[in-house]
Amino acid sequence: MQLFKDFINGIWNENPIFRMVIGICSALAVTTAANNGIAMGMALTFVLTCSSILISLLRNIIPAKVRIPCYIIVVATFTTVVDLFMKAYFPSLYEVMGIFIPLIVVNCIVLARAEAFASKVGPVRATADALGMGLGYTWAITLISMIRELMGAGTLFGYHIMGEGFTPWTIMIMPPGAFIVMGILVGLMNMITRKPVE
């Protein structure tokens, strides 16, 4: 039950993108097409889960004073793994995402979960939390990228959806579109989850 709570927390209540609004650089930058959104989400989920497990296992060994540099090294190691893996097996995706794969190392979500959660609980709960947060991040940026791709290019996962007469809103796949879609989605999320005023 506790595990399920930890898992759901990241997906909805404390969704990193829409509720906590952290780690948004990559969420805005790579979301020009739905495929990129999913790939980025999976890359981050991998780094987040692996580093949460390792940090949770090492939580009694790492001295409190130098904990942040220790966390950073753990995160950097797994980021390097993802970086080399993507470069080798998905070169075209890697080309599009540019420096945002290596930049997972400074993504606030990973460090925030390490500091706030993984360093305090056992590896099982840390895994549940990391998977939840990773999935929460993935669905959020996939949604953003689907909206941007559909409006900006008229396609979804590369397939044409809009009819022949559709003029793509090029602005949506340019930087301003990312900020505006993000703002509207955060606003919608606030509206949905707002507690009724008594």
Place this chain on the structure above:
Amino acid sequence: MAKELFFIIIGSIFVNNFVFSRFLGNCPFLGVSNKTETAIGMGIATTFVLTMTAVAAYFIQNYVLAPFGLEPFLQIVSFILVIASLVQLVEMVILKVSPALYNAFGIFLPLITTNCIVMAVALLIPMNNYNLIKSIALGLGAGLGFTLALALMSGIREDLEFADVPEALRGPAIVFITAGLLSLIFLGFTGLVPLA
């Protein structure tokens, strides 16, 4: 050479502003753009660290990583460690040299380690094969662009506090939409300098 440097600096301040068109450093951009005073303090501290990081990244890349063939797998780890220790060093030096300055922007320094602009500048230098002077220009330009973005945003946010924003959009949502409009304005600079 002078022309190229000018292009790098102007390019990273206006045309490819790190916040508005490259989406880097958005977390501190949202976090500290409440008040103009703190925003400018953060901007200056970041510019300082960025310029020093550019120099450090250049030397590490060309004198340690590349000659020993460590580049593919140690680049991320070594850059992030250098940035973290550099920030710590700057903090210690400022505390010793000028406590007044430390009080002014000391609290921002630990935050800079996780600012993605710093890591991005370090990674962009080997990617573009910049020499030392160009690296410094990139660091400086990125810092000034970040400061400009923060200063603009904080000015707008100070006024937004008195505006009648729909309830659901209060907080980060309206900041994103404002940033979108600012980003639209920055698109107007496209073509100001030829692409590198």
